[in-house]
Amino acid sequence: xxxxxxxxxxxxxxxxxxxxxxxxxxxxxxxxxxxxxxxxxxxxxxxxxxxxxxxxxxxxxxxxxxxxxxxxxxxxxxxxxxxxxxxxxxxxxxxxxxxxxxxxxxxxxxxxxxxxxxxxxxxxxxxxxxxxxxxxxxxxxxxxxxxxxxxxxxxxxxxxxxxxxxxxxxxxxxxxxxxxxxxxxxxxxxxxxxxxxxxxxxxxxxxxxxxxxxxxxxxxxxxxxxxxxxxxxxxxxxxxxxxxxxxxxxxxxxxxxxxxxxxxxxxxxxxxxxxxxxxxxxxxxxxxxxxxxxxxxxxxxxxxxxxxxxxxxxxxxxxxxxxxxxxxxxxxxxxxxxxxxxxxxxxxxxxxxxxxxxxxxxxxxxxxxxxxxxxxxxxxxxxxxxxxxxxxxxxxxx
Amino acid sequence: xxxxxxxxxxxxxxxxxxxxxxxxxxxxxxxxxxxxxxxxxxxxxxxxxxxxxxxxxxxxxxxxxxxxxxxxxxxxxxxxxxxxxxxxxxxxxxxxxxxxxxxxxxxxxxxxxxxxxxxxxxxxxxxxxxxxxxxxxxxxxxxxxxxxxxxxxxxxxxxxxxxxxxxxxxxxxxxxxxxxxxxxxxxxxxxxxxxxxxxxxxxxxxxxxxxxxxxxxxxxxxxxxxxxxxxxxxxxxxxxxxxxxxxxxxxxxxxxxxxxxxxxxxxxxxxxxxxxxxxxxxxxxxxxxxxxxxxxxxxxxxxxxxxxxxxxxxxxxxxxxxxxxxxxxxxxxxxxxxxxxxxxxxxxxxxxxxxxxxxxxxxxxxxxxxxxxxxxxxxxxxxxxxxxxxxxxxxxxxxxxxxxxxxxxxxxxxxxxxxxxxxxxxxxxxxxxxxxxxxxxxxxxxxxxxxxxxxxxxxxxxxxxxxxxxxxxxxxxxxxxxxxxxxxxxxxxxxxxxxxxxxxxxxxxxxxxxxxxxxxxxxxxxxxxxxxxxxxxxxxxx
Numbered sequence: 001x002x003x004x005x006x007x008x009x010x011x012x013x014x015x016x017x018x019x020x021x022x023x024x025x026x027x028x029x030x031x032x033x034x035x036x037x038x039x040x041x042x043x044x045x046x047x048x049x050x051x052x053x054x055x056x057x058x059x060x061x062x063x064x065x066x067x068x069x070x071x072x073x074x075x076x077x078x079x080x081x082x083x084x085x086x087x088x089x090x091x092x093x094x095x096x097x098x099x100x101x102x103x104x105x106x107x108x109x110x111x112x113x114x115x116x117x118x119x120x121x122x123x124x125x126x127x128x129x130x131x132x133x134x135x136x137x138x139x140x141x142x143x144x145x146x147x148x149x150x151x152x153x154x155x156x157x158x159x160x161x162x163x164x165x166x167x168x169x170x171x172x173x174x175x176x177x178x179x180x181x182x183x184x185x186x187x188x189x190x191x192x193x194x195x196x197x198x199x200x201x202x203x204x205x206x207x208x209x210x211x212x213x214x215x216x217x218x219x220x221x222x223x224x225x226x227x228x229x230x231x232x233x234x235x236x237x238x239x240x241x242x243x244x245x246x247x248x249x250x251x252x253x254x255x256x257x258x259x260x261x262x263x264x265x266x267x268x269x270x271x272x273x274x275x276x277x278x279x280x281x282x283x284x285x286x287x288x289x290x291x292x293x294x295x296x297x298x299x300x301x302x303x304x305x306x307x308x309x310x311x312x313x314x315x316x317x318x319x320x321x322x323x324x325x326x327x328x329x330x331x332x333x334x335x336x337x338x339x340x341x342x343x344x345x346x347x348x349x350x351x352x353x354x355x356x357x358x359x360x361x362x363x364x365x366x367x368x369x370x371x372x373x374x375x376x377x378x379x380x381x382x383x384x385x386x387x388x389x390x391x392x393x394x395x396x397x398x
Numbered sequence: 399x400x401x402x403x404x405x406x407x408x409x410x411x412x413x414x415x416x417x418x419x420x421x422x423x424x425x426x427x428x429x430x431x432x433x434x435x436x437x438x439x440x441x442x443x444x445x446x447x448x449x450x451x452x453x454x455x456x457x458x459x460x461x462x463x464x465x466x467x468x469x470x471x472x473x474x475x476x477x478x479x480x481x482x483x484x485x486x487x488x489x490x491x492x493x494x495x496x497x498x499x500x501x502x503x504x505x506x507x508x509x510x511x512x513x514x515x516x517x518x519x520x521x522x523x524x525x526x527x528x529x530x531x532x533x534x535x536x537x538x539x540x541x542x543x544x545x546x547x548x549x550x551x552x553x554x555x556x557x558x559x560x561x562x563x564x565x566x567x568x569x570x571x572x573x574x575x576x577x578x579x580x581x582x583x584x585x586x587x588x589x590x591x592x593x594x595x596x597x598x599x600x601x602x603x604x605x606x607x608x609x610x611x612x613x614x615x616x617x618x619x620x621x622x623x624x625x626x627x628x629x630x631x632x633x634x635x636x637x638x639x640x641x642x643x644x645x646x647x648x649x650x651x652x653x654x655x656x657x658x659x660x661x662x663x664x665x666x667x668x669x670x671x672x673x674x675x676x677x678x679x680x681x682x683x684x685x686x687x688x689x690x691x692x693x694x695x696x697x698x699x700x701x702x703x704x705x706x707x708x709x710x711x712x713x714x715x716x717x718x719x720x721x722x723x724x725x726x727x728x729x730x731x732x733x734x735x736x737x738x739x740x741x742x743x744x745x746x747x748x749x750x751x752x753x754x755x756x757x758x759x760x761x762x763x764x765x766x767x768x769x770x771x772x773x774x775x776x777x778x779x780x781x782x783x784x785x786x787x788x789x790x791x792x793x794x795x796x797x798x799x800x801x802x803x804x805x806x807x808x809x810x811x812x813x814x815x816x817x818x819x820x821x822x823x824x825x826x827x828x829x830x831x832x833x834x835x836x837x838x839x840x841x842x843x844x845x846x847x848x849x850x851x852x853x854x855x856x857x858x859x860x861x862x863x864x865x866x867x868x869x870x871x872x873x874x875x876x877x878x879x880x881x882x883x884x885x886x887x888x889x890x891x892x893x894x895x896x897x898x899x900x901x902x903x904x905x906x907x908x909x910x911x912x913x914x915x916x917x918x919x920x921x922x923x924x925x926x927x928x929x930x931x932x933x934x935x936x937x938x939x940x
Contacts, residue, residue, distance in 0.1 A: 004675075072675065128679035131669040131688045134723035216501055253503040302910060313879045321872050330724045332735040332858045334868070337518045338488075339481040349474045353467050359907065360463040390481055 003071035004129060011064035011085065011119075017057030018092065018116050024050030025108030029291050047105030054112065055096060061089045072129040074137075077145045079130050080387060084122030086146075087383065090153025091115045094307070098157050102303055106295060110160045117189065120196045140326035147318025148344075152379050154311035155351070161304035162372030168295045169366060172286035178366075182285045185373060190276075191269030195261070198268055202227050210240035216252040223257050231260040258389065301365055304372050305358065312351045319344040339390040343382040350378055399447075408551065411544070413447030416440025418551035421560030433931055434563040436904055439552075441544030461540035466533045473526050480517035483509050531623050534616045542613045549606060554596035556891055556902075564891075566903035566916055568928025575894050581923040582892055589915065591890070600892040609906060611882015618875025625867030636861040640734070643743070643854040647699070647713075652859050653732065658699040658713055664739055664855040667691040692736050694721040694855040698729055721857065731861050738856035744806045748848040749828070751776055751815060754841060760817075762847060767806035779818040782844065786812040791829050799827075815842045888912055890919070901928050 028047035065086070068076040076082040095111040098104075132141075163185065170178045208224055213233035215221040223233055224241075232246025233256035250256050273284070280287040323344060324334035335341060354371045357363040363371070399412035408419035415427050416439060423434065434440065445461040448454045459465055483506060489497050494515050498506035513520055561567065572578060575598070582600055586593050591602035629635035638651040642661035650657040667690040671680050680688050699713035719727045727734040744767050751760040761776035767789065774782045788801040791810035799810065810829035816822075824840035826833065833843070886908040893900045901920060905912040913930060920927050 126679075126682065128682065129675055130679040131673075131676040131690065133689060134692050138724040251503065253501065253506070298910075309883050313876065313883060316879065317876060321876065324868075324872075328865070329726070332726075332733075332737060332860055334865075336487075337480065337485055342477050342481045346474050346477055349470050349477075353470045353474070356463055356467050356470070361467075386481070 003067050007064050007067035007071055008127070010060050010067060014057045014060035014064060015116065015119055017053050017060060018112055018119070021050045021053040021057060021108065022112045022116065024053060025105055025112060026291075028105040029109055029294075043105070047108075050105060050108055050112075051096070051099055054092065054108065058089070058092050058096060061092065065089065068129070074132050075142045075146070077149065078132060078136055078141065079125070081122050081125040081127050083145070083149065084125070084383065085119055086149050087152060088115050088118035088122060090149045091118060091156045092153075093150070094153040094157045094311075095160070097154075098303060098307060101306070102299065104299065104303065106164065106292065107157070107160055107303070109291075110163055111157060113189075114156065114160060117192055117196070121192060124196060124199050135330050138326060138330060140322065140329065144318060144322040144326050147314060147322055151311050151315035151318050152383075154307050154314065155379060156376060158304045158307035158311065158372040159376035161300050161307060162369035162376075164292060164295060165297060165300045165304065165369040166366070166373070167285055167289060168292040168300075169297055169369075170285065172283060172289050179283060179285065181370075183283055186284050187269060187273045190272050191265050194269040194272055195265035198227055198264060199261075208241040209238055209244065211236035212239045213237070213256075214252060218252075225257060225260060227261055227264050229260055230263060231256050233257070255389070297365065301368060304368060308351060308354060308372070308375075312348075312355065315344075315351070316348055320348055339386050340382070343378070343386050347375070347378050347382060350375055406553075406557070408553075411442040411547075413442030413444075414440065415442075416548075416560065417557065418548045419553045420555065420557040421552070422557035423559060423563075428559075432563070433565050433935070434560065436564075438541050438545045439548035441548040443540050443544050445540045457536060457540070460529075460533045460536035463537065466530075466537055469526065469530045469533055473530060476517065476523055476526060479514060480523075483515070485517065486515045489515075527623070531620060534619060538613050538616045542610075545609065549609065552601075554594050554601040554891075555599045555893065556601075558893075558895070558900075561891055561893060561900050561902040564902035564904055565909075565930060565932045566901075566913065566928050567931055568901045568920065568926050569895075570899045570901070570924075570926040571897055572899055572924075573897060575899055578899060578923050578925065579892060579894075582919070582925075585919055585922050586890065589919070591888070598894050600890075602888075602890045602892075604888050605885040606887055608882055608885035609887050611878050611880070611885075613878070614881060615875045615878025618871050618873070618878055620871075621874060622868055622871030625864045625871055628864045628867065629862065634863045636732075636859065638859040639737070640857045640859055641854055642694075642696075642857070643745070644852045646854075650732070650734070650859055652861060653730075655705065655711075656701055657716075657729065657732070658701065658711070659734065659857075660697045660699065661855050662695040662697065664853045665691070665693045665695065666739070666741075667693075692723050692739060694736055694857065696721055696727065696734075698727065721855075726860075731863070733860045735858040735860065736855070737858040740854045740856070742851040743854055744809060744849060745852045746850045747809060747846065748850075749782075750845045750847045751780065751782060752843055752845055753817075754843055760842070764850075765811070767809050779816075779821075781816045783814040783816065783823065784811055785814050785825065788829075812836075813844050815840065815844065817842055886912065888915070890916060899925060901925055903928065 024046050028043045028050055065076060068082070077086045091111065092115045095107060095115070098107065166178070166182055170176075170182055172179060203226060207228070208226060209229050211223050211225065211229070211233050213221060213223060213236040215234070222239070223236075228242070229238075229245035230247050232249040234249060234252035236246065236249055236256070238245075246260075250259060276284055323341065327336065327341070328334040354363075354368070354375060357371070358368055401412060402410040402414050402417075402424055404410060404417040404420060404422055404424075406417060406420040406422065408417055410418050410424075414424060416423055416434065416436075418439070418441065421440075422428075423430075423440070427434070427440070443461075444454075445458040449458060483498060483502055486494050494510055498510040498515060500506075502509065509515060517523055570578075579595075579598060579600055582602075583593050583595070586600070586602040589604075591604045593600060593602045595601075636652040640648065640650060640659065642648055642659065644661060644663050647658055647660040649655050650659050669676055669680060669688045669690045671677065671687065673680075676688070680686065695718075697718050698716040700716050701711045702714045703712050705711065716729065721727045721734055721736045723736050726736070746764050746766050748762055748764045750762045752758065753760065760780050763774035763776060763782055765771075765774075765784070770784055770787050772784060776782065786799075788799055788810040789804055789806040789808075790802040791808045792800060792802050794800040808830060810827070810832070813826050813828065814823040815826060817824075819841055824835075824842060825837045826835050826840060826844055828844055828846060830846075833846075835843075887906045888903070889905070890901065890903045893902075901916075903912065903916045909930075917927055919925075
C-alpha cells in the first residue's frame with residue numbers, strides 16, 4: 001500500500017471514530033432514567049469513552065496528516081480538500097484542549113458533528129496531491145496556514161459554546177426572533193449535510209450533465225454539472241450526459257453551476273428540515289432543548305469567551321502578522337487588499353468588536369453567544385465563499 | 399474647576415468619583431449603598447466630567463466605546479463590499495469603464511460608478527480609518543491617564559464604605575487579629591501577591607500590569623498605522639520595476655545610479671508531468687502544466703568612481719544571485735523580487751534586399767529592434783535607410799501608422815532602398831505579415847528573412863524604510879493583547895475594625911477564579927468565607 005493510500009485510509013478511520021464519538025457524547029448528556037448519582041456516574045462513563053474515541057480518532061487524523069505530508073513532500077494544507085480537512089482537525093484539537101480545561105462532555109455533542117461535517121465537506125473536493133506553485137514554496141506555508149487553521153478551530157469552539165448556550169437558553173414556549181434565527185442556524189447545518197449527501201449520492205451514481213454555453217466573455221464554453229440541472233447556464237445546450245433540465249437559465253454574469261448546487265442543497269436541506277419538523281411536531285431547537293437542560297450556562301458562556309480569548313490573538317498572529325510577513329516576501333508587499341486578506345481583517349475586526357462589547361459593555365450570555373455564531377459565519381465565509389467565488393490571489397487554494 | 403479634597407487628605411482632580419487614595423465615594427455615589435462601580439477606579443475621566451464645549455463633545459464622542467464599536471462595524475462592512483468584485487488593481491489592465499459592466503452586469507456597473515473599484519483608497523474609507531485611529535487614541539487617553547493616577551495613588555487603608563461596597567466582602571469577629579494578619583501576609587505572598595502593611599491593615603495586589611494591556615495594544619495599532627502613513631513621505635518607500643532581457647545589464651531604478659543588475663538568464667521550470675505523485679493534479683489543470691520555479695540568474699554590480707557624463711560607468715561585482723519567487727535579492731536595504739516575465743520577445747529582425755527582376759540577392763542586414771541604426775550599407779552602391787520605425791505598430795483613429803509603445807511587440811519599418819539604378823532610393827513598408835509599396839512600384843524589395851527572440855525578466859525593486867516601524871507596532875500590539883488577556887488584576891484588602899476583620903476583594907475580570915482564590919485564602923487564615931454581594935443580590939431578586 002503506498003503512502004497516499006495509507007493516508008486516505010487513516011483519514012477514513014478518523015472520520016468513523018469521530019462519528020462513533022458523537023454517539024457516546026450524546027449518551028453522556030443527562031437523561032431522567034436513573035437516580036441522580038447513578039445517572040452522573042453513567043454519564044461520566046459514556047463521556048470518558050467519547051473523549052477517548054475522539055483522541056484515538058485525532059491520532060489517526062494526525063497519522064493521515066503526516067503520511068500525506070511525506071507522500072506529497074509539503075505540508076498538506078495547500079488546497080481546498082487539504083485545508084478543510086486540516087480545519088476539521090483543528091476543531092477536534094481545540095475541542096480536546098477545551099475539554100481538558102473544563103471537562104464538559106456536552107460540548108462534544110455539537111463540536112464533533114461540526115468536525116464530521118467539516119471533514120465530509122472537505123472530501124467533496126479533488127484529493128489529488130498537487131505540486132506547489134512557486135508562490136507557495138516557503139517555510140511560511142507551514143507557519144502561516146497552520147496557525148490560522150488552529151486559531152479558526154479554537155474560534156469554532158466559541159461557536160459550539162454559543163450554540164449550546166442558545167439551545168438551552170432561548171425560550172421555546174413562544175415564537176420569537178431568537179427561535180427563528182436559531183432554526184435558521186440549524187437549517188444551514190442541515191443544508192451543508194444535504195450538499196454533502198447530494199454530491200456523493202450523484203457521484204456514486206455516476207450522474208453528469210455537460211452543457212455547452214456562452215460565457216461572460218461571449219465565448220463558447222463547456223460546463224459539467226454533477227447534480228441535476230435545475231438552473232442552466234447562459235444559452236446552455238446539453239451535449240452529453242443526463243438529459244434532465246434545465247428548468248430555466250441565468251445570464252452569463254452568474255455562475256450557473258455553483259448557483260445550481262447551492263439552490264439544490266438549500267431545497268433538499270429544506271425538505272429534510274420540514275420532514276424533521278413534521279416528525280417532531282415542534283421546532284427542532286425545541287425538540288433538542290430538554291437534552292441540554294442540565295447545562296451550566298455561566299460555564300458555557302465562560303468557555304465561549306475563553307475560546308475567543310485564545311483564538312483571537314492566535315488569529316491575529318497567524319492570519320495577519322505571519323500573513324503580512326509572508327506577503328512581503330512572496331508578493332513584494334505586506335498588504336494588497338486581496339479578498340482573503342480583507343476577510344482576515346474583517347474576522348479580526350469582528351472579534352475585536354466582540355471583545356470590546358464583552359469587556360467594556362458587559363455583553364455576556366445571550367448577546368455574546370449570538371456574536372460567537374456570527375463570528376463563525378464570517379470564518380466559514382472566508383473559507384468557502386472567498387475561495388470558491390470571489391476571485392483573488394488565494395483562490396489557487398481550490 | 400476645583401480639586402476635591404478627601405477626608406483622608408488626598409487631593410483628587412475635579413470629577414473624581416472614588417478617592418484615588420482611600421476610595422471614599424464622592425457626590426451621588428456617596429449616598430448609595432449599591433456595589434461600587436469600579437470601572438476605571440471611579441477616576442476623573444475627562445469624557446465623564448466636561449460636557450459643554452464643542453471640544454468636549456468631540457472628545458466625548460470619540461472616547462465612547464459604543465462609537466468605537468460602530469466605527470469598527472462600519473469599516474468591517476465597507477471592507478466587505480470591496481471584495482464583492484475585484485479591485486481595479488486586480489483586473490489586469492482592463493478598462494474599468496467597461497470591465498465591471500461586461501463581467502458583472504448592472505450591479506458591476508453600479509459598483510464602478512460608486513467608486514467601489516478603488517474602495518480602499520477612496521477618501522471616505524481613509525476617513526473611516528482616521529476616525530478609527532482617533533477613537534483609539536482618545537478612548538485610550540481618556541481612560542489610561544486617570545486610571546494610572548488612581549492606581550498609583552491608592553493606599554493600604556481604605557475607607558469603610560469603599561470596602562463594604564466591594565463585590566467580594568466579608569466580616570469576621572475575632573480577638574487574634576494579629577495572628578490572622580500575619581498568616582494572611584504569608585499566604586498572600588505564597589500566592590505571589592505584592593503585600594503592603596499600614597497600621598496593621600493589609601493590601602495585597604498582583605498583575606497590575608495586565609490593566610495596561612488594552613492601552614499597550616492600542617499603542618501598537620497606532621504605531622502600525624503611523625508606519626503605514628510614513629510611506630507617503632519621500633525617501634521612505636521605493637517601488638520601481640526593472641525589466642531585463644537575457645544578457646542585459648541596467649541600472650537599478652531608485653538606487654541613484656549606484657547599483658546595476660545583469661540578467662544572465664531567466665528560467666522557467668515545470669513540474670514533470672510523468673511524476674507519479676503529481677500526474678493526476680497536473681492533468682486536471684487547464685494548461686496541463688504547473689510551474690515549479692521562476693528564476694533570474696543575476697549579478698549585482700556597484701558603480702565605482704565618479705559619474706562622467708557620456709562615459710560608461712565603471713562597475714564592480716557585488717554578488718551573483720538566483721532571484722526566485724519567495725527569495726528576493728537583498729542589498730543595502732533594497733530588495734529585488736521576481737515578479738513577472740516575458741517569453742520569446744523579439745530582439746532583432748534580419749532582412750534581405752532583392753532585385754525583383756531577376757531575384758538577385760543583394761545582401762542581408764539585421765536590425766536591432768531596440769536600437770535600430772539609421773542606415774545599413776550592403777555593398778557598394780546599395781544601402782538601406784530606415785525612414786521610420788514603429789516598434790509596436792498600429793493604425794491610429796486617422797488611419798495613420800503609429801506605435802502603441804516602445805516595446806517591439808509588432809515592429810514595422812519604412813525603408814528607403816538605394817541602388818545604382820535608383821540612387822535617390824525607393825520607399826517600402828514592411829511589417830510582420832505585411833509588405834507595401836506606398837509610393838508606387840519599386841525595382842527592389844526587402845524580404846523578411848529571420849527573427850531572433852529572447853526572454854526577459856520583470857523584477858520589482860522595493861525599499862521600505864517603514865517596515866521596522868510596522869514590525870515594532872505589530873509586536874507591541876501582540877504583547878498588549880496577551881498582557882491584557884491572560885492576566886487579571888487581583889486586589890485584596892484586609893482592615894481591622896474594632897474587634898472585627900474586614901476583607902474585600904476586586905478583580906477587573908475572571909471573577910470565577912478570583913472568588914475561588916479568595917475563599918481558599920479566607921479558609922486558610924481563619925476568616926469567615928466572604929460573599930459575592932452581586933450574586934447574593936441577584937438571588938434575592940429572583
